[in-house]
Amino acid sequence: MDIPTLEQLNLSAAFPAISLALGTCLLLLVDLFLPKNRKYLTAWLALGGLAVSFIFNLFAYNSSTTALEGMFIADQFTGFSNIAVIVATAISILLSIDYLKRHQMERGEYYILLLFSATGAMFMAAANDLVVIFVALELLSIPLYIMAAFRPNDARSEESGMKYFILGAFSSAFLVYGAALIYGASGTTNLTEIFSSVEGILATQSASSLYLLAGTALLVVGLGFKVAVVPFHMWTPDVYEGAPTPVTAYMSVVAKLGGFASFLRVMIIALPALALPESTIAVWQTTLWLIAAATLILGNFVAIAQTNVKRMLAYSSIAHAGYILMAVAAAGTAGLGDSAAQAALIYLLAYTFTNLGAFAVAMVLEKTDGSNVTLDDFIGLSRRQPLLAFLMAFFMLSLIGIPTTSGFIGKWLVFQVTLEAGLIPLAIIGVLTSVVSAYYYVRIIVNMYLRENEAAVGDEGEALPGASQYVNWAIYASFAGTLILGLLPVLATNLVNTVNLATMFPR
Amino acid sequence: MENTGLSLTTVTLFLPMVGLTIIAGMALLDAEKNRENFKWVAFAFSILTFFASLLMWANYNSADPALQLVQRNDWLPQYGISYYVGIDGISLLLVLLTTVITPIAVFASFRSHVIHERGREALYYGFMLLLEWAMIGVFVAQDLVIFYIFWEVTLIPMYFMIGIWGSENRVYAAVKFFLYTMAGSILMLLAMLYVGTQAGTFALPEIVNAVQSGAVSFPFDGLFSTQSFLFLGFLIAFAIKVPLWPFHSWLPDAHVQAPTAGSVILAGVLLKMGTYGIVRFCLPLFPEASVAWAPVVGGLAVIGIIYGAWVSYAQVDMKKLVAYSSVSHMGFVVLGIFALNAQGLQGATLQMINHGISTGGLFLLVGMLYERRHTKLMAAYGGIWKALPLFGAISLIVSLSSMGLPGLNGFVGEFTILMGAFGSEVLGFFFALFATLGVILAAVYTLAMFQKVYLGELDKEENKHLEPMHWQEIAVLIPILVLIFWIGLQPVGFFNTMDTSTEAIVNYVQPHIDEIVVENAASVSEAP
Amino acid sequence: MAIDAYIILSAVLFSMGVLGVLLKRNAILVFMSVELMLNASNLALVAFARQWGGLEGHLFVFFVITVAAAEVAVGLALIVAIFRTKQSINIDELHQMEG
Secondary structure, three states: OOOOOHHHHOHHHHHHHHHHHHHHHHHHHHHHOOOHHHOHHHHHHHHHHHHHHHHHHHHHOOOOEEEOOOOEEEOHHHHHHHHHHHHHHHHHHHHHHHHHHHOOOOOHHHHHHHHHHHHHHHHHHHEOEHHHHHHHHHHHHHHHHHHHOOOOOOHHHHHHHHHHHHHHHHHHHHHHHHHHHHHHHHOOOEHHHHHHHHHHHHHHOOHHHHHHHHHHHHHHHHHHHHHOOOOOOOOHHHHHHHOOHHHHHHHHHHHHHHHHHHHHHHHHHHOOOOEOOOOOEEOHHHHHHHHHHHHHHHHHHHHHOOOEHHHHHHHHHHHHHHHHHHHHHHOOEOOOHHHHHHHHHHHHHHHHHHHHHHHHHHHHOOOOOOOOOEHHHHOOHHHHOHHHHHHHHHHHHHHHOOOOOHHHHHHHHHHHHHHHOOOHHHHHHHHHHHHHHHHHHHHHHHHHHHOHHHOOOOOOOOOOOOOOHHHHHHHHHHHHHHHHHHHOOHHHHHHHOOOOOOOOOOO | OOOOOOOHHHHHHHHHHHHHHHHHHHHHHHOOOOOOOHHHHHHHHHHHHHHHHHHHHHHOOOOOOOOEEEEEEEEEHHHOEEEEEEEOHHHHHHHHHHHHHHHHHHHHHOOOHHHHHHOOHHHHHHHHHHHHHHHHHHHHEOEHHHHHHHHHHOHHHHHHHHHHHOOOOHHHHHHHHHHHHHHHHHHHHHHHHHHHHHHOOOEHHHHHHHHHHOOOOOOOOOOOOHHHHHHHHHHHHHHHHOOOOOOOOHHHHHHHHOOHHHHHHHHHHHHHHHHHHHHHHHHHHOHHHHHHHHHHHHHHHHHHHHHHHHHHHHOOEHHHHHHHHHHHHHHHHHHHHHOOOHHHHHHHHHHHHHHHHHHHHHHHHHHHHHHHHOOOEHHHOOOHHHHOHHHHHHHHHHHHHHHOOOOOHHHHHHHHHHHHHHHOOOOOHHHHHHHHHHHHHHHHHHHHHHHHHHOOOOOOHHHHHOOOOOHHHHHHHHHHHHHHHHHHHOOHHHHHHHHHHHHHHHHHHHHHHHHHHHHHHHHHHHOO | OOHHHHHHHHHHHHHHHHHHHHHOOEHHHHHHHHHHHHHHHHHHHHHHHHHHOOOHHHHHHHHHHHHHHHHHHHHHHHHHHHHHHHOOOEHHHOOOOOO
16 A cells, blocks of 8 residues: 655645644643743634634635545635634634633633644544544544533533533444444445445445444434434533533534534535435435424423523524524435535524624623523613623524524525425424524513613622623624624625535536 | 616615714714714704605606616625615605604604603614614515515514513513514515525516516415415515504504604504515515405405404503504505505505504604603593694594595595405405495594593593693694695695506406406306 | 344444443443443444455544543543542432523
């Protein structure tokens, strides 16, 4: 076997992710030499590393090549996911700086874990091989287990990390076993090659087709845990509630980004032809749309009952996973893979900005003792902090999907592709549950604007525990993203309009 | 598709946004110091918008059935969506209604106690302008997605207006308003997406042309087929907004809780968005389904007319009475539309304007009484004419206009609608007959209210020393009175403006009336 | 075919692992069950690799082993931390958060 030359490895195509990995390793060393009271420097260096990776990503954006022996794809899908991951990570760092200081958990390792996790997400989006998917998924997840338990001597934070860890490892095992079965059926772990062997396997009617089917199912279970869809969602509320708020914000976005990127790649590149004879619809479509429907219904209805804002946002994030899964399910119809991927990417970017913004505002209201932010904490916010209340209202409207916000653009593209796939019942469930979601999002607006008279007297002008310059920047950035994507969606759709997962390699 | 230059429509549409930006800037700079200035900015820009819309009217050629003052720019080219605005006669009249009602509502807010007490003038007047922007947008949008954006945006300011400056039960009413209307419109979104995906574009005129030429067709096969479901997807959204019986339950709550200006805009313009949507989307896009469903929708409209009138009569709260009377009046509009002939449609369009003016006026009057006595119960009044003769006289005129006295605006609209309904090929005699009953009932409840509040003895001590009318209150009512007489005595100008446009819409539907109605008649005669 | 036996064995081991995670209450035992699942996957991978004769299966196994080691490191650290605060590693006692 030939040893590939550096040129054949085509490292430059993978440079956005590789540079972040290298930069993080370097930062691990640099951090050793930073004095204990100046750990915020690590945060700045981490932001610098992200910026470098972002610049490399711009250069690699329009490429359409593979790297590392076909294990890594550099295309617009990768580039767009990388942008979302980098933006989300940067905003999370801004959220973390003062939070860590306030909770006496300021350690350099935090930022390094964050960057490693982001690297994992970037590799996941680019993975064209089951091995890479697995390794990248672990690189994404393992730092998150630690970060969830990062608050020292806090039982809830440790419990959150433990739960996340057990269910995360559990789901990885499903993923590996599923990958093993698919490998057993097709003889390869490369997604593109799996695609070319699927038809042959189905034609032979051997045990291989059973392996393929079972492998796909286990893969769906494994990835379903990561992106938190029903019935694999039960860890989400506890983990989100217990983890430090910036970590929750980060994992609610980036873990979903990575998970769904892999989900789309596997389903659209490798398995679209996994269909019954003479059918243009992949066999997994029905399963996925049922899961999506269950996710939408459960996520939105249970969220209504929550009074703790972090838990509410946890269920809301489950519900949003359901909307994105609608697009993945639509990809099961022949010819819709690309538009489904585009819709899902736009939705993910829109969700990134909006959800980070919402978590950021919730973090501002959080007291230093780490107690829960409840819906009542929002009462009268529009008097005390008019600007903050306005921004939170805007994020809530975006999560509902009201026009002029990014949330509308995402929902609308997802519904459109679902309709094109002929999944009309799913589309109807989708729109009706978003009315349900309006109920609990609007409740925050009600508390901020409409129930001010019940607020305790003397609250006016009270300093907010979590407010700081960096957090404000993070909130403004999220707001700008939400608004611009809502008014000028063409900026984002232009970035994805040639995403071609399905057609990249001719059949 | 070519991008076009700036059009007058866009200027009119975005003038309120300029005002909103200025208000936002002032609020960010120094909200406390500018407290008294916000209202003037809002008023100035709503007046400017009014003049711009008058310019639109002047530039409108009523002989030309095509869209006019069009502007079209790419918004999301990959998905066939463009910023596409333009007007025909129906749009133009409703834009004018909006630009007349908004300054009135803004000016009427100047003297409102509630706004003074609760403060937040920047928010209040900002929302007014946002609302005006969205309402004009709804009437000029010629692209499905753009229409939907404006349609949904109207929800937000109205929700806050009811919720922040409303009366005791405002939170409940605001949330109910929001969820109710959103539930309706979200199904419309699905139907729009389906239509747009099938047609490959979201530009309404192009889709309508494709439907008429048969290039795109939505299969129709009776009351429950693809086309009918799409029709219903649109219709339910519009019916909730109108509100058509039995979708009306949000309306009394919203009206009773909303501040006066909110009620004026809600009744004056927002409800018309529903009937306008039916005319603009349901009829041209789904002609067969419109014909097939016409008797059902017409029946609901007639039930609404009778029911609204009946319930109005039973009210003790003036605002609730006017709210339920809206259900009745808007039933007339829907009936006129689903007569599916030129007369019915013209009457319906004119009645949209009339209802906006008269009901808006009634809400203003109720608001003025409320400012003086802080109650809306009719039992608390009596003999007000003696205390405030000018006020009583104006109230009499507006009430008579609302109940349709000949010589005033309400009569022209209702009469044309009834003529249309009598002559309709799809509705038949009984619809018109029961609707006529509604006219009589309207006289009963309107006069009953007038009698209880204004006539009789001035026997309550509190009512004897009511503050006389302020010049601002008179100024607000003058445009309403002018319009009441103008439309009542000289409706020709209004009919001319919309003539070609209503004609065009009726022409879309007409061929299918013969087809479907004749077919049904044949199947009836075949049956044993 | 001989390979079926390996696959059946791996499936049995995997199922035992799943049941262990779902039924055991001791964090260490749960953790061991996860390891059992991963190793069942390794067995299947090795068997398939033998069948197909390629390198990919073996490669995958090595990665799984390495990653499992990383997970052990993190997992045991978490268990130790929890034991310090709660004096127990029973996962039923992890119920600070309800809702």
